[in-house]
Amino acid sequence: MLLADRVALITGGAGLNGLGFATARALASQGARVVIVDLESARPAEAAAQLGRGHLGLTANVTVKSDADAAVAHTVEQFGRLDILVNNAGITQPRKTVEITEGDYDAVLDVSLRGTLLFSQAAIPVMQRQRGGSIVCISSVSAQRGGGILGGPHYSAAKAGVLGLARAMARELGPDGIRVNAITPGLISTDINKDKLSAERKAEIAETIPLARLGVPADVAGAILFLASDLSGYCTGITLDVNGGMLI
Ligand code: NAD
Numbered sequence: 001m002l003l004a005d006r007v008a009l010i011t012g013g014a015g016l017n018g019l020g021f022a023t024a025r026a027l028a029s030q031g032a033r034v035v036i037v038d039l040e041s042a043r044p045a046e047a048a049a050q051l052g053r054g055h056l057g058l059t060a061n062v063t064v065k066s067d068a069d070a071a072v073a074h075t076v077e078q079f080g081r082l083d084i085l086v087n088n089a090g091i092t093q094p095r096k097t098v099e100i101t102e103g104d105y106d107a108v109l110d111v112s113l114r115g116t117l118l119f120s121q122a123a124i125p126v127m128q129r130q131r132g133g134s135i136v137c138i139s140s141v142s143a144q145r146g147g148g149i150l151g152g153p154h155y156s157a158a159k160a161g162v163l164g165l166a167r168a169m170a171r172e173l174g175p176d177g178i179r180v181n182a183i184t185p186g187l188i189s190t191d192i193n194k195d196k197l198s199a200e201r202k203a204e205i206a207e208t209i210p211l212a213r214l215g216v217p218a219d220v221a222g223a224i225l226f227l228a229s230d231l232s233g234y235c236t237g238i239t240l241d242v243n244g245g246m247l248i
Pocket residue numbers: 011012013014015017018019020037038039042060061062063088089090091092111112138139140141184185186187188189190191192193
């Protein structure tokens with residue numbers, strides 16, 4: 001078991017078809033006790049129950065500091081520690097630059113970027129006390145290719161911000177034994193894009209990808225498991241592309 005005795009918190013993890021829940025399953029299967037954090041409407045407690053006994057579901061809005069602090073405090077109260085934080089919550093909006101309202105901008109940047117900062121701020125003191133931890137931040141290929149297939153430029157900006165934040169935290173926290181890494185998924189079939197792309201469009205996109213298919217949540221979960229575990233013990237500040245070769 002790669003994660004025996006480890007405690008992992010995953011934001012945005014309650015969607016049963018999403019990257020977060022696939023990650024929760026992968027980490028739990030390696031012995032971690034998992035805390036799924038999500039909006040109340042996503043029913044995090046029910047999702048955690050699907051993992052079996054010994055896991056926890058908590059309601060929190062990642063954009064609210066007191067929610068982040070309470071979720072981490074509750075985790076430590078329940079399990080006594082926190083070893084792994086996966087900053088996964090995110091939203092996207094298909095917009096052209098001139099269409100982005102200030103409200104759109106705030107909504108998209110708040111969930112991906114402010115959420116990553118707030119949950120990291122809550123988790124870091126716990127990890128510092130433990131003299132170690134792993135933080136995995138979910139960015140996107142949209143940050144790298146200058147524009148998403150579905151997300152607007154504000155989504156690309158938010159996800160590029162996540163990469164900068166992850167690298168800066170990696171440099172700062174390395175001496176404390178805390179590793180911080182990022183994942184840049186390509187196009188992965190989840191609820192975020194389910195109703196937004198026709199089967200024909202998906203087939204067209206698959207033809208442009210060297211591995212000739214869209215990703216599935218388990219593809220990303222495997223990469224997160226690697227970064228969360230000691231298998232990646234000498235990796236910090238890296239960006240792991242999980243995109244089927246989309247950028248080659
Ligand atoms: P998803 O919509 O299934 O999951 C996102 C989760 O975040 C949901 O459970 C949602 O309830 C939660 N969430 C949204 N706002 C929140 C908030 N304010 N507080 C707490 N939770 C909140 O989508 P997904 O595809 O599984 O996306 C997971 C992450 O991966 C996101 O950050 C997304 O941007 C990123 N990503 C996805 C793809 C893809 O193709 N699916 C590609 C690149 C990056």
